[in-house]
Amino acid sequence: MAETSKFWDKTAEKYARLPITHEDDYLTKLKVTQSYLQPEMRLLECGCGTGGTAIAHAPHVAHIQAIDFSENMLEKARLRAREAGASNIAFECADITLIPKPKVPYDMVLAMSVLHLLKDPDAVIVKIYEMLAPGGYFVSSTACLGDSMGYFKLLAPIGRAVGLLPILKVMSTEDVTAKIEASGFEIAHRWKPGADRALFLVARKPQ
Ligand SMILES: C[S@@+](CC[C@H](N)C(=O)[O-])C[C@H]1O[C@@H](n2cnc3c(N)ncnc32)[C@H](O)[C@@H]1O
Numbered sequence: 001m002a003e004t005s006k007f008w009d010k011t012a013e014k015y016a017r018l019p020i021t022h023e024d025d026y027l028t029k030l031k032v033t034q035s036y037l038q039p040e041m042r043l044l045e046c047g048c049g050t051g052g053t054a055i056a057h058a059p060h061v062a063h064i065q066a067i068d069f070s071e072n073m074l075e076k077a078r079l080r081a082r083e084a085g086a087s088n089i090a091f092e093c094a095d096i097t098l099i100p101k102p103k104v105p106y107d108m109v110l111a112m113s114v115l116h117l118l119k120d121p122d123a124v125i126v127k128i129y130e131m132l133a134p135g136g137y138f139v140s141s142t143a144c145l146g147d148s149m150g151y152f153k154l155l156a157p158i159g160r161a162v163g164l165l166p167i168l169k170v171m172s173t174e175d176v177t178a179k180i181e182a183s184g185f186e187i188a189h190r191w192k193p194g195a196d197r198a199l200f201l202v203a204r205k206p207q
Pocket of ligand 1: 050073095117
């Protein structure tokens with residue numbers, strides 16, 4: 001079923017102005033991701049938001065397809081990419097849960113701060129696996145609320161009902177790792193900078 005972009009459309013203006021949380025972690029994740037990039041690679045970024053990650057990786061690859069289901073987020077992303085002169089990013093308004101398999105598989109798919117925002121992350125992980133070429137990489141950063149904030153299982157549906165929260169899937173570090181491995185990926189890099197920090201994974205589809 002299609003998920004809703006309403007929360008993110010409302011949030012885009014504020015999100016674009018917010019400083020990056022734990023900027024050092026973010027910069028490390030960019031650096032680690034870039035260590036896997038090659039100039040001929042074609043990437044898909046799911047839930048690209050205001051475009052910062054795609055813009056950072058653009059000079060290192062051939063092309064990035066950056067999708068988000070919030071038009072308001074994409075408006076900010078397109079403007080930022082133009083200002084940065086990043087001409088090899090194609091922004092598209094699309095729901096990750098509904099996009100078709102590409103004719104040519106991607107070399108890398110990114111989902112930064114996205115998996116915990118999906119009703120059915122397992123289905124999306126399987127889809128990502130199918131969209132990748134053998135040997136391709138799935139890079140993700142995921143809030144693991146189940147590690148220390150299990151009470152969100154109760155709060156999340158209430159927050160969502162009153163429009164204060166988006167869909168929030170409460171998963172632990174082990175849950176996320178197990179879901180990715182169960183889809184057939186091998187974990188190439190795993191980093192969790194602190195108990196309350198997002199889990200960063202680089203997973204590889206076997207050859
Ligand atoms: C927390 S923001 C992260 C944005 C960006 N990846 C970053 O790290 O700053 C989550 C983004 O995912 C998008 N999103 C959530 N569910 C989505 C879906 N089913 N399809 C496409 N985009 C989605 C939201 O619109 C939002 O822009």
